Every structure is written in structure tokens, then in C-alpha cells.
Amino acid sequence: MTAPRNEQLKAMPDDWRRALAVVAHPDDLEYGCAAAVAGWTDGGREVAYLLATRGEAGIDSLEPSACGPLREREQRASAAVVGVSTVEFLDHRDGVVEYGVPLRRDIAAAIRRHRPELVITLNHRDTWGGVAWNTPDHVAVGRATLDAAADAGNRWIFPELTERGLEPWNGVRWVAVAGSAQPTHAVDATAGLERAVRSLLRHRTYIEALTDEDPETYARSFLTAQTEAAGERFGGTPAVAFELFGR
Numbered sequence: 001m002t003a004p005r006n007e008q009l010k011a012m013p014d015d016w017r018r019a020l021a022v023v024a025h026p027d028d029l030e031y032g033c034a035a036a037v038a039g040w041t042d043g044g045r046e047v048a049y050l051l052a053t054r055g056e057a058g059i060d061s062l063e064p065s066a067c068g069p070l071r072e073r074e075q076r077a078s079a080a081v082v083g084v085s086t087v088e089f090l091d092h093r094d095g096v097v098e099y100g101v102p103l104r105r106d107i108a109a110a111i112r113r114h115r116p117e118l119v120i121t122l123n124h125r126d127t128w129g130g131v132a133w134n135t136p137d138h139v140a141v142g143r144a145t146l147d148a149a150a151d152a153g154n155r156w157i158f159p160e161l162t163e164r165g166l167e168p169w170n171g172v173r174w175v176a177v178a179g180s181a182q183p184t185h186a187v188d189a190t191a192g193l194e195r196a197v198r199s200l201l202r203h204r205t206y207i208e209a210l211t212d213e214d215p216e217t218y219a220r221s222f223l224t225a226q227t228e229a230a231g232e233r234f235g236g237t238p239a240v241a242f243e244l245f246g247r
């Protein structure tokens with residue numbers, strides 16, 4: 001699956017109707033792939049967001065009890081900017097999300113409810129391209145999402161879900177990993193980039209705690225650099241890159 005670093009990325013499949021994006025924290029999708037999401041919802045596709053935590057441990061100066069609800073509000077506003085109205089939270093604890101059967105079960109349940117053809121997640125590997133160490137929450141949620149895409153289709157793995165009326169869904173055709181150092185596919189980010197900037201900007205409290213830079217300048221330069229870098233392997237078109245696992 002892995003394309004050599006200089007090889008052009010393939011266009012992401014577009015013959016699907018529903019996607020479910022599963023990540024650990026508020027802002028993971030806005031840093032990772034909101035420009036692609038904007039393009040997809042423009043085209044009439046449904047995208048829902050599922051977050052393992054409310055990101056309540058993400059801001060040093062804010063107690064988790066105040067931070068969680070604030071970040072949930074910012075996440076819902078971010079999602080709305082790119083045409084996503086369904087945002088759900090699993091309420092695992094921020095910073096200490098554990099990879100394991102309970103997390104796989106929670107994600108498989110959501111996949112059975114939403115019945116997506118495409119599942120999206122964020123870099124599940126130990127590092128960001130060998131440069132920076134990844135967080136344990138991203139690793140846990142990314143891996144559990146890759147696993148749950150298969151779990152959701154197996155009647156016998158989580159029979160308690162079937163008893164709750166969640167019938168198996170074996171219709172996930174791909175899991176796309178954003179932020180991968182080994183991307184294989186990409187989506188044109190041109191139409192969605194401006195909304196992706198505004199979507200990231202909705203995490204204003206988080207960004208203001210993170211950097212002294214003007215939030216809009218920060219968001220625009222981050223996403224422009226990211227999409228231009230992917231574009232170098234996508235015919236020069238600004239793009240969001242994914243590592244695509246077919247099923």
C-alpha cells in the first residue's frame with residue numbers, strides 16, 4: 001500500500017455516500033482533514049464526527065470540568081463550518097484513552113449506527129513521520145478505529161451490540177488515515193481550504209492558549225503549508241493526503 005515518497009498520490013475514491021470520522025480530540029479533524037470534509041459535504045455526502053474524548057485535558061490554564069464543555073461547543077461550531085451537523089462524544093478520558101476491547105466496542109457501535117462506507121481516522125502510528133512522538137490517545141483511537149471497521153461487520157464479536165438492536169454493518173469499504181507519514185491517496189483541498197481555516201479557528205480558546213501568533217494567521221499558515229506539501233505529490237494541487245486501507 002505504501003507509495004514511495006516521490007510517487008504521486010492517487011485520487012481518493014468518491015463512489016460513496018456516508019463517512020464517519022473517528023478521532024481522539026476536538027481539533028484533530030480540523031488540523032487533519034477539514035478541507036476534504038468541506039469538499040465532500042459540498043458534493044452532498046454525509047459526514048459525521050465521533051470523538052473519543054471532549055479534550056478536557058487540552059488547556060493547561062483551564063480545569064477539565066470547564067474545559068470539556070467549552071471544547072465540545074468549539075468542536076460543534078467547527079464541524080458546522082464544513083457541513084457536519086452530527087458530532088458525538090464517547091466520553092473516554094482525555095490523555096488516558098486506552099486501546100482495548102471497550103474502545104473497539106464503542107467505535108464499532110457507532111459504525112453500526114451510522115453505516116458508513118468510508119471511515120476516517122488520524123495517524124495511529126507511534127510517531128509523526130519519525131520526527132515527533134505521537135500521543136497515546138491518537139495511537140489508541142486510530143488503531144481501535146482500524147480494528148472496529150472490521151468488528152462492526154462481525155455478528156459474533158460484540159453480540160451485546162446486536163442485542164441492543166445494532167445490526168452488523170459490513171459496508172465499510174475503506175479506512176482513510178489522515179496525518180499519515182505514508183499517504184497513498186489525496187483529495188483536492190482547493191474548494192474547502194478557506195472553510196477549513198475558519199473551522200480550525202473555531203477552536204479559538206485552544207489556539208490562543210497554544211500560540212501568541214494571531215489565530216487566523218496561525219490557522220491559515222498551518223493549513224496552507226500542510227495542503228501545499230501534500231500537493232507536491234498531487235499534481236501541484238493543494239490537497240489533503242490520506243493513507244487508505246481497503247477492506
Ligand SMILES: [Zn+2]
Nearest residue numbers: 024025028138
Ligand atoms: Zn489530538
